[in-house]
Amino acid sequence: MPLIWLIAIILVLAAVGFVMGRSRAVASAGGDARVLHSLPSYYGWNVALTVITPAFGLLVLWLLVQPLWIESRVSSQLPDSAISDTSTRGLVMSDVRRVSEGLEALDAPLLASERAVDEAFLSDLRNRLGAAGVALGSDISPEVFVAARSYRSLSSWGETLMSVAVLLAALGGFGVSYLVTNKDFRARNTVERGILTVLILAASIAILTTVGLVFSMLFEARNFFAAHSWQDFFFGTKxxxxxxxxxxxxxxxxxxxxxxxxxxxxxxxxxxxxxxxxxxxxxxxxxxxxxxxxxxxxxxxxxxxxxxxxxxxxxxxxxxxxxxxxxxxxxxxxxxxxxxxxxxxxxxxxxxxxxxxxxxxxxxxxxxxxxxxxxxxxxxxxxxxxxxxxxxxxxxxxxxxxxxxxxxxxxxxxxxxxxxxxxxxxxxxxxxxxxxxxxxxxxxxxxxxxxxxxxxxxxxxxxxxxxxxxxxxxxxxxxxxxxxxxxxxxx
Structure with missing residues (x-):
C-alpha cells in the first residue's frame, strides 16, 4: 500500500473516531453534556489521538528500522568476490539500491524471477535502467543483481507488513479508546497528558538530532585520524x-x-x-x-x-x-x-x-x-x-x-x-x-x-x-x- 494512502486511512479513521467518541460520551450521559466529566470534544480527541499516536509512532519507527535491517541483511549476503580492490562494500550496496529501485520502476516481474543471469541479460538490463533514468557507474554484476532482487523482495514484504501492523495499531487504539469512553472517563486529563507527551517527544527529537549529528561526524572523524596524523591536520600549514x-x-x-x-x-x-x-x-x-x-x-x-x-x-x-x-x-x-x-x-x-x-x-x-x-x-x-x-x-x-x-x-x-x-x-x-x-x-x-x-x-x-x-x-x-x-x- 502506498504510504500516502496509509496515512490518509489513519487520518480518516481518527476523524471517524472523533465523531463516534464524542457521540458515545454524550449518549452515556443521557444527552446532558453537563453530566460529563470533560467537555464532549475531549472525548472525541481522546479517541482520535489514540488512533493517531500508536499508528504514526509505529510507522516512523518502522520506516527508520526497516532500511537498516534490509541493508544489513543484504550486505551480509554479498560475497567478498563481488567487491573489487578499488571499491568498498558500501559503494557496492549503493549500486544494489539503485538497481533495486530500477527494478521497481521497470515493474517487470520477469526481472525478479529466478532465471539465468548471463552477460547479455545484465547488459540489456543496464540499458533498460538507463532509459528509465537510473544511472549506474559500472556494469551490473550477477552478484549485484541477485542482491538487488533480494533487496526489492525484502522491501516489498516489509512495506506489506508495515501497512498491516500500522492499521492494526490504529484499529486497536480506536477500539480500546472507544470502549473506555463514558461520562465518568477523565478525557481532559488523558488528552492533556497525551499532548504533553507529544511535546516532550518533539523536544527530544531536536536534542537527539543534534546528538546524532555529533556522533555521525565523530565516528568518521575517528576513522580519519586513524589513517592520518592529527598533528598534521591541526598544526600543518598546507x-x-x-x-x-x-x-x-x-x-x-x-x-x-x-x-x-x-x-x-x-x-x-x-x-x-x-x-x-x-x-x-x-x-x-x-x-x-x-x-x-x-x-x-x-x-x-x-x-x-x-x-x-x-x-x-x-x-x-x-x-x-x-x-x-x-x-x-x-x-x-x-x-x-x-x-x-x-x-x-x-x-x-x-x-x-x-x-x-x-x-x-x-x-x-x-x-x-x-x-x-x-x-x-x-x-x-x-x-x-x-x-x-x-x-x-x-x-x-x-x-x-x-x-x-x-x-x-x-x-x-x-x-x-x-x-x-x-x-x-x-x-x-x-x-x-x-x-x-x-x-x-x-x-x-x-x-x-x-x-x-x-x-x-x-x-x-x-x-x-x-x-x-x-x-x-x-x-x-x-x-x-x-x-x-x-x-x-x-x-
Missing part, C-alpha cells in the same frame, strides 16, 4: 589533497580563510545592521518603520546562491577594476573581500532585526529619566539605551558570526576554491584581494563526485565538519552566556 596517497590535509589554511572572510563580513554587517536598528527603533516614525523594517528583512529571505551570483557578476569585477588593479593588489574578481562584502550584506538583517528587538526591550522609563536629567536623544542612545542593550547586541553579533562561518555558496562563487598558502608570506595572507576558501567549501568538494569513504581525502570532510561544529557551538554558547550573564532584568 592543504593539498592527493588521492594517490601523498596528501597534506591541514585545517589551518582553511580556517584562516574562514575567519578572514567572516571578519570582513562582520565589518560590513555589524555597523550597518546596528545603525539601522538604532534608527528604526529610536528615530524612525511608525510609517517609515513599517516600510523599512520589512524591506531590510527581505534580505534574509534571498537564497544564498543569488548572493553568490551577485558577488560573481557585480561585486567581484567592480572591486577588481576600481581597487585591486589600480593598487596592484590582484587581478582576479574572486577574492576574500568580494565574498566578505556580499556575505556582510546577507547578514545585515540578522544583526538589524535582533538588535532592533533588543533595543525596543529597553524600558521607556530609562529614556524618560535620561531626558529628565537634560540629556539629548543622541546622548540617551549612547549612554543609556545601547549600554542597556549591549549584552543582547553582542549575542546577536556572535550568532551572525556563526552564520558567516557556515556559509558556502557565496564563498564558492565570490572567493574561489583555493586554500590560503602560508608559504607565500604574510603579505598574501592578509591581502583582501587574494582568492581563498573556507572549511565548508572543502567539505563539499571532498564529498562531491565518486568518493571512496575509506580514504583520508574523503574522511577529512568529517574532521573538518566536527571542527567547524565545535567552533560554531562555542560561539553560540558564548553568545548565550553573555546574554544571560549581563542582561538587565526590568520590571
Amino acid at each position: 592543504w593539498a589533497p592527493d588521492f594517490r596517497g601523498n596528501s597534506e590535509l591541514a585545517i589551518l589554511p582553511l580556517l584562516w580563510g574562514t575567519l578572514y572572510i567572516s571578519f570582513i563580513a562582520l565589518l560590513v554587517a555589524v555597523p550597518v545592521g546596528l545603525f539601522a536598528a538604532i534608527y528604526l527603533s529610536e528615530y524612525a516614525t511608525s510609517r517609515v518603520r513599517s516600510v523599512a523594517k520589512p524591506a531590510i528583512e527581505v534580505l534574509a529571505g534571498i537564497p544564498t546562491i543569488v548572493y553568490g551570483l551577485f558577488a560573481l557578476i557585480t561585486v567581484g569585477p567592480m572591486l577588481r577594476d576600481y581597487f585591486a588593479l589600480p593598487l596592484g593588489l590582484g587581478q582576479s574578481s574572486s577574492s576574500v573581500l568580494t565574498a566578505g562584502v556580499v556575505m556582510g550584506i546577507m547578514l545585515i538583517p540578522f544583526v538589524s532585526s535582533l538588535s532592533d528587538d533588543i533595543i525596543n526591550a529597553v524600558p521607556q522609563a530609562m529614556r524618560d529619566g535620561s531626558y529628565g536629567l537634560g540629556a539629548t536623544q543622541s546622548e540617551t542612545i549612547r549612554q543609556v539605551v545601547v549600554p542597556a542593550a549591549l549584552p543582547g547586541i553582542v549575542g546577536a553579533i556572535l550568532l551572525a558570526a556563526s552564520r558567516a562561518i557556515g556559509e558556502t555558496m557565496i564563498v564558492v562563487l565570490g572567493a574561489g576554491a583555493a586554500a590560503a598558502q602560508f608559504d607565500r608570506g604574510l603579505g598574501e595572507l592578509v591581502n583582501p584581494f587574494e582568492a581563498m576558501t573556507t572549511v565548508t567549501v572543502k567539505i563539499v568538494s571532498q564529498l562531491t563526485g565518486d568518493t571512496d569513504f575509506s580514504s583520508p581525502e574523503t574522511l577529512v570532510a568529517f574532521a573538518l565538519g566536527l571542527s567547524l561544529f565545535t567552533i560554531t557551538l562555542g560561539l553560540n554558547v558564548l553568545a548565550l552566556w553573555i546574554v544571560r550573564r549581563y542582561r538587565e532584568q526590568y520590571e
